[in-house]
Amino acid sequence: MPNPIVLLVDDDPAVRASIAFALEIEGYDVAAFDSAEALLATDHASRHICIVLDHRLPGLDGLTLLATLRARGDAAPAIIITSNPPQRFCRRVADVGARLVEKPLLCDELVAAVREIAGTGGTQCL
Template sequence: MKVAQKVFLVDDDPAIRASLKFSFELEGFEVVEFADAETIAEHAPSLGGGCLVIDYRLPGMNGLALLALLRMQGVTLPAVVITSNPTRQVRQAVADAKAVLIEKPLLCDALTAAIRSLISSTEMSLPVDLTQ
């Protein structure tokens, strides 16, 4: 039996979280939801593998500030930042953070495809134990 890949979803809008969670679960992902940056930051040491999906516009700190904080806490998960109408500066900051930017409204399967690609790339870069 294949283990579901995890998506750590951070968005303060309960309707968007519910919608994305439903969509991701239909695609076979296990979703762990967070309503704010502070809560996921508290759980950073126990996140494990998967992919981060972070809304740029969060109360308190924005999604890029959260991503920087998580990186300082040792979280190396690939990340997708979602937002509507990103400025050129936001686009550049997301690229500099080595994250993927997906614009809202989330059309087609761009977000799911980005998550699958990031997780696949991360898994391929892990060392392989040939002794088993």
């Protein structure tokens, strides 16, 4: 049986590589992209179980990308990663049914969030 796929969008090559590595160690395959536009230009209609999006991307931001994916019928659980989110932003993330994980990504917080929501969805500000 193939490994579950996580879609990952982060414009920082070091962060993207680090997240991909952490998820791959846990047994996930990672389809990583450096921008929202790069993801949207692909046929990502795969068996992905989760979408991890940096909010502060060049071009489309993470929430706009998520709205575009939802409009295209992608209902996979989503995690938005960002630093220093104000409460208003936390509410926006919760309102779209995503989960927020705050940077810096310490220990295995993101991996634990992927494990948790991949099967259950869920919204939460961590």
